[in-house]
Amino acid sequence: RKEVEQDPGPFNVPEGATVAFNCTYSNSASQSFFWYRQDCRKEPKLLMSVYSSGNEDGRFTAQLNRASQYISLLIRDSKLSDSATYLCVVNDSGGSNYKLTFGKGTLLTVNP
Amino acid sequence: NAGVMQNPRHLVRRRGQEARLRCSPMKGHSHVYWYRQLPEEGLKFMVYLQKENIIDESGMPKERFSAEFPKEGPSILRIQQVVRGDSAAYFCASSPASTGSYEQYFGPGTRLTVT
Numbered sequence: 001r002k003e004v005e006q007d008p009g010p011f012n013v014p015e016g017a018t019v020a021f022n023c024t025y026s027n028s029a030s031q032s033f034f035w036y037r038q039d040c041r042k043e044p045k046l047l048m049s050v051y052s053s054g055n056e057d058g059r060f061t062a063q064l065n066r067a068s069q070y071i072s073l074l075i076r077d078s079k080l081s082d083s084a085t086y087l088c089v090v091n092d093s094g095g096s097n098y099k100l101t102f103g104k105g106t107l108l109t110v111n112p
Numbered sequence: 113n114a115g116v117m118q119n120p121r122h123l124v125r126r127r128g129q130e131a132r133l134r135c136s137p138m139k140g141h142s143h144v145y146w147y148r149q150l151p152e153e154g155l156k157f158m159v160y161l162q163k164e165n166i167i168d169e170s171g172m173p174k175e176r177f178s179a180e181f182p183k184e185g186p187s188i189l190r191i192q193q194v195v196r197g198d199s200a201a202y203f204c205a206s207s208p209a210s211t212g213s214y215e216q217y218f219g220p221g222t223r224l225t226v227t
Contacts, residue, residue: 004154034215043203043218044155087154096168098145098207100216102154 003027006088006103014111017078021106023071023088031097033064035073036087038105044087047073078110114139116206116219117186124225131191131198133222137206144187145216146179149201161187194226 006023013019025033033050048055050062050071061074071088085105092099117136125131137144143162147155158171161181169179176194181187191198201223205216 041201041223043220045218046215049215096170098143098160098216099157099168099171100145100147100155100205101157102147104152104154 002103003101004088004090004103006086007106008104009106009108011106011108012111013078013108015078015080017110018074018076019078019108020075021073021086021088021108023073023103025069025071025088025090025101027090027092027101028066028069030090030092030101032091033071034089034091034100035060035062035071036089036102037084038087039084044089044102047086075108078108080110080112083108083110116141116204116217118202118204118219118222120222121220122223122225124227125194126227127195128193131194131224133189133191133202133204133224134186135189135204135206135219136186137204138217141206141208141217143207144181145205145207146187146189147203147205147218149203149221151200155203158189191224194224196226199224199226 004025035047036044037047038044050064054063059076063072085107087105088103090101146158149155159179160168176192178190201221203221204219207216
């Protein structure tokens with residue numbers, strides 16, 4: 001099982017659609033969880049951290065289910081500018097908790 | 113407030129040459145991480161450094177790759193005798209501390225092409 005596994009995508013949606021990304025992780029001791037976005041040939045940028053209680057930032061909602069080792073990201077009212085690759089990221093546990101493990105990403109294209 | 117800076121942005125090397133990639137962390141950040149992204153792959157951790165110390169190089173290939181973060185100046189990732197398989201995007205990230213805040217901020221990357 002891969003350490004961090006994401007929907008393979010790609011996702012093509014019209015403007016205004018709601019889209020959901022799923023991610024599972026294999027290390028039950030992982031402590032911190034993030035969604036990053038990466039535009040084509042650019043660096044990953046932190047979109048949001050993911051907390052056990054779930055958290056929302058404008059049109060973006062992230063959920064974490066520790067029991068199922070599952071993370072999700074929901075984008076409502078999608079915009080053209082949301083087109084990017086979305087990376088599920090998990091940090092390592094214990095003494096190497098600085099080490100981020102990235103999924104391969106899910107490509108989202110929002111169409112006019 | 114400059115972010116993480118990397119140079120060069122693009123680097124072309126012939127097989128057998130050396131590649132040197134530089135990274136200057138964000139102001140106030142003393143922890144530097146290098147990641148490699150092969151085509152169609154996710155980013156993979158390579159090495160974690162603090163000033164003058166390599167903390168974890170478990171993700172670095174055992175041969176030809178080395179990294180440093182001197183007291184003065186940028187962090188350097190050095191690849192000797194490059195091969196075609198080294199072609200990738202190399203990203204540097206920085207953070208203010210490794211505990212308490214796990215958020216890492218990435219530089220624009222260096223795209224290495226080995227011909």
